[in-house]
Amino acid sequence: MYELRQVDKKFPGVHALKSIDFKIGRGEIVGLVGENGAGKSTLMKVIYGAYQPDGGTITIDSVAVRFQNPRQAMQKGIGMVFQEQSLITNLTVMENIFLGYEQQFVKFGVVNWKAMAAAARAQLAKVKLDIDPNMITAKLSFAQRQLVELAKVLTLEERVDGDLVILLDEPTSVLAKEEVELLFRLVRELTTRASFIFVSHRMDEVLELSDRIYVMKDGEVVDVVSAADANVDAIQHKMVGRDVDKQYYREQKQEPYDADRTLASFDAVSLGKKYRDISFDLRAGEVLCLVGTEGSGREAILRTVFGLETPDSGSVTLKGEEVRAFTARSGVEKGVGYVPRERKVEGLVGGMNVYENMTLSQMRRYSTAGVLRLGEERQLARDWIDKLSIKTPSEHKDCGGLSGGNQQKVVLAKWRSGGSDIILLDHPTRGLDIGAKEDVYDMVRAMSADGVGILLVADTLEEAIGLSHTIIVLKDGEVQHRFDCAPGAKPTLYDLVHYMI
Amino acid sequence: MSFIKKFIEQETINRRNLLLGAAYGVGGLVAAKTLGAGSAQAALTDPAVAWSYRNRTNPYWNEIVSGGEAFVESLGKSKDFLTHLINEGSSEKSLSDVKSLLAKTNGNLALAIDTNDAPNARPVVESVAEAGAYVSTLWNKTDDLHPWDFGDNYVSHMSWSDEGPAEKTARILLDAMGGKGGVVHLGGIASNNPAIERLNGLKNALKDYPDVELLDAQPADWDTQKANQVMSSFLTRYGDEITGVHCANDTIAYGVLEALRAEGIEDMPIVSYDGNPQAVDLVGQGKILATVFTNPHWGGGITAALAYHAAIGSFKPSEEPNEHREFYGPTVFITPDDAAEFKKSFIENVPTYDWTDFWGPSNGQIMYK
Amino acid sequence: MNDLLTRDMLVKWAPLIVLIVLVLMFALIEPRFFSVRNFARIGISSAPALMVAIGVTFIIIMGSIDLSMEGTVSVCAVAFAFCFLALGGTLWSAAWLALPLALVVGAVIGLINGLVHVKLKIPSFMASLAMGFVGTGFALLLTGGDRVRIEDEAFRSLLTVRWFNFPIMCYVALAFLLIAWFIQTRTTLGRNFYAVGGGEELAHASGLNVNRVRVLGFMLAGVFYAVGALLAVGRIGIAETATGSNFMFVSITSVVVGGTALWGGIGGVFNTLIGVLIVNVIGNGMVVVGLPGYVQDGVLGLLVIIAVVLSTDRKSVDFVK
């Protein structure tokens, strides 16, 4: 019913979509997978009208259409559910749901808030969310926001006569397991009213939910498989163009850590409502993973080690010295490196090139009396571009223009080249494709072998189990349990979840 | 005798004297020119004439400019012949505009200028002299800068001593107050020379009125709206204690009048300065007791004329006495009695001035303290 | 949760508290400050400023800025005065048409301003700054530098007639404040300002025509500048090129002092009311307590900083530019 034929999209220097054929039937759930940079997001933008294709045709029920902007696409029943945080947080829930379509509640220029609230409640009921539509969105949890987002798209039902096509872009990335299940149940129920295009990096979820799966690579659709015949390995093979190592998390490379050398330790540290009475030691070569749900305090602990948060009580010791001043600067001086979750916000500076980003934390080392030695900076960048096989035309390339995986490598190179030996990884593989993930895992092992202590907040539990020497499970800011994860004797998912919830 | 009559009489007398003494002084030079005796000076032929001033939003400067335009028209040229340099209150723009114009005209220029701020006069005069052009200044210059230090190129400086006239209006005000009560002063931009002198005038007058208290003096920056706000604040602070208002100029008086009007106060004695047409009307209606007319039309015209005639060699500035190079402009008092007459002779019919009578209406050499 | 609530409340009410403290402070130093007559005076000086500040509030909520108000106010004032005099010179004739016409002029200037900003993709700071020059220049072109006096008693009753001790212009300003509040809370456009300020790209992706909202915002601001211009003319009875002078910094300072964030999405017209009152109370109070003229600018600066510091939710702000 909705179909793309030979759709082409070019940007200066990039052929982003090459003659894409894509179709979706009524009530169907279609999965869309591919590495970062394979063209998924460009394809989605073409579908929901943010981009106009350079060639090819788009048809709905065999009628050719062309969208100048997302609004026109919506009028044809195409809606987009964005990744988390795409709601405008200073507005109320109902305002977000009807943003751009308030006219239906307007009489003589006046918005009838009561009518809007009632309508919003009806939409929220579709996604089984029982909240006050008059709430400010900022006060919702991430999972709730995701559902509001879906409710918002479902308003298309009342507005559009024809069929709906709803794009779900990484809808599960911030959701807990049971929330994911709820979402999936909902989506399945909703197939009576709409078709879905489901984009995710989590292959198992794609397989679970989709009827058919499109596999993209380098701007092309390389395979279309029905879920019944799908096989994770085969799809991953198509996506990456190579075999995925069975030992995905590089367990075979996990070496015991140096128990005598403590790099960082917490002693009964508390910070407001974020966490309480936390104690642990991070040893050289250890990968210590903090596991817990969103809001369990894991990120706050990382940020405390780095110096971005100041604890209320307890003592934090870095390399034998108790930390007095909690600033990022003192953290960096102590050899702490922070790989934040928001790569583009905190990880690197878009608008600055590769070598400028790499030396950002260590300019003192590349300068004499405040004057930078540009030659050495560039040399350093070239070395690390080789070492981590960062895909960039040169060290002069603007980091904002690199793909997610390569950006992450630049961030890691920044800390490693500066000799940081306490590395804090906050969701280091978030949003990365399999190939890039594997590169990150390799780097984790390499750092560990070099005697670097790594404090990790993993993207998935599997990742946490696979990578760690030690796992600390947190709940509501308190330590629940500590697992040793020697190779071969790792805890199971169930073990962790048991303590998490 | 009313101030106006006196002024007109004085001017006529001056003109007569000028005609009588045609063989001497200025007249002599004019004669020399008419005889076609080629002046030995490196005088300019057909120089551009320019007026550089603050802005067009103030009626005062419009009057100045109208004088400049009247002067170029008297030369048989169109109004557009006069180049306008507007500095928008920026000394920096004032100076760089002058330099640009000097470059554009290759120094073939007669410039009349108010340099916006006193210190700016020196670099302006220096660059004009360097380019061989001729300049006459109005109002702003520092006390250490004198036309005679620059040979012929710095033709003249005209200013007004506001202290005396301001004292005189203050006396009118204080008398109207019955010699007792409280007076407030709303001044111009605090560092401007006229603002300082006009306040001093009030203070001088107050010495003879021991029963009048100067309640407060605040700057209103020559601005109607600011004056309006300051006056209403004064009303709060002093209320009925205020029995008279001394304004540094007419635009301030407008704001004061409206602040009073808002309170329903209609009979407060007020004096101001500048003699704008609107203020003259208000004097006629008795809403302002007195204002001082400085004849900006004449000032604007004569400043341009001085620069122009020096440039074309009609007279040689360096041969003129000092009182012809630094002099005070004319001041005319306008009170309710003579407002109508003044309006008839100066506003409704702008007098046609003799633009070669450079010093007739002037008021003596500038004295420094 | 309780202390969070109180902190929220404190930040929310901080501007009002600052205003009250300032009033009490000035009243303690000079009891005459605290009188109905003086409050009426503060009202008169605040009324035009409030209109201009409300106009720019909408723009600031969108996360943009508008620096064109001085030019717009001047053009509206002058256009109004010319039409008013041409059509009869008193409200009891066709001259009343000049009132709506001034608002139309304001809207048109706002429209041009918005189009330059949106269509030429020039950041609003620069576009509106340049449009401000154009506006002042155009007003100058219209007047040739002259002042236009409006003597009509009926029009001037804005200032001269008082109800309950306050002149009519205060009530007019109040009425337009309520209209602005109505637009802010009850109309799609008003809510869309918050959406654009809260997340422009998201709003766009939700199908909101962000450019249209922006242009309408600048038009609306223009209308309020025009109201400000009318009140300013009503206050001193003169329309001139300089009518708009000094509105720019004062109005933006008022908006920020009132608690509307310059980065957009937070605040509203009642915040602006408080902000305008704070600024005008300081201005009036400094003269009333007899501060010498030369320290007034410095004291105003200090008090503004203190007011903004107190009304900033420091925990919700990561960094400030």
Next chain:
Amino acid sequence: MTLERLKPHLPWITLLALVLVVGIGDSNFLKPQNLIAMAADIVPLFIMALGMTFAIYIGGIDLSAQSVANMTTVIATVALPLFGPFTALLCIVAGLALGGVSGYVTTRLLVPSFISTLAIGGIAYSIGQYLSGQRALYMDAAMRDGYFGWMVGSSFGIPHELFIGAVLVIAAYFVQSRTVFGRSLKAVGAGEPAAVASGINVARIKIMAFAISGALAAIAGLLFSVKLSGGSPTIANGFLLPAIVAVLVGGTPLTGGVGGVINTLIGTLIVAVIRSSMLYFEVDATRQQMVFGLVLIIAIAMTIDRSKLRVVK
């Protein structure tokens, strides 16, 4: 593609085009002496714009620059008989200090720079008024020539102001492109959170940026007062908006991290040329301001590189 590559060069192409347009209108304009004189006259404004660039480069603004310059002209004039050549130092320190206070209020007290610098400007203005006794002051000519005459002299037909401007722009360019501080500025302007998370002391960098802006405003004031041989608390009025316009028209937008001191150099020259063009085309007095605004819109529309603006606010 060609347009893409052209974008970074648009500012100076715009400048060149303007110069040619005016030059064709009146060839006197293109005389080297005229161009040199025009450039020399704009130097005080340029120095202020140069300082402003640092504030705008980190995404802020410095509205105190004009008041600081005003204050400096007074300090310079008052202090000259007391401190002689050290007057210059005093002026710069005063500017640096006030700029630093602006920076402190902005970064530590979280007052947006638009407001904080406006407020600090008020304080500077009050200081200037107080020190001057609220009147225009002039310098002793001999003393001025003795200590600071070199600033306004000329060598080989080139005014010394140009050398001062050149030295400052080279120094600023060096700071911007080759020093740790300059790199930090860029990081703060383009991505403040990442700069924080890289251990850069962002608050210090910002305070320094405002302090430099203050110091350069002070130098502008000093140079101006030497040039005018005097000072007054209002004499530098009219500097502020042209200085901001110069930075913006050069292609440093208010979003930060883009543009820089060379852009400001070009932007200042564009302002200078537009201003002189009024004279050369004999634009009617009542139309000048409107024409200036219109030309400004065109110039800005041409010079800003929109591809580097994430959101046009």
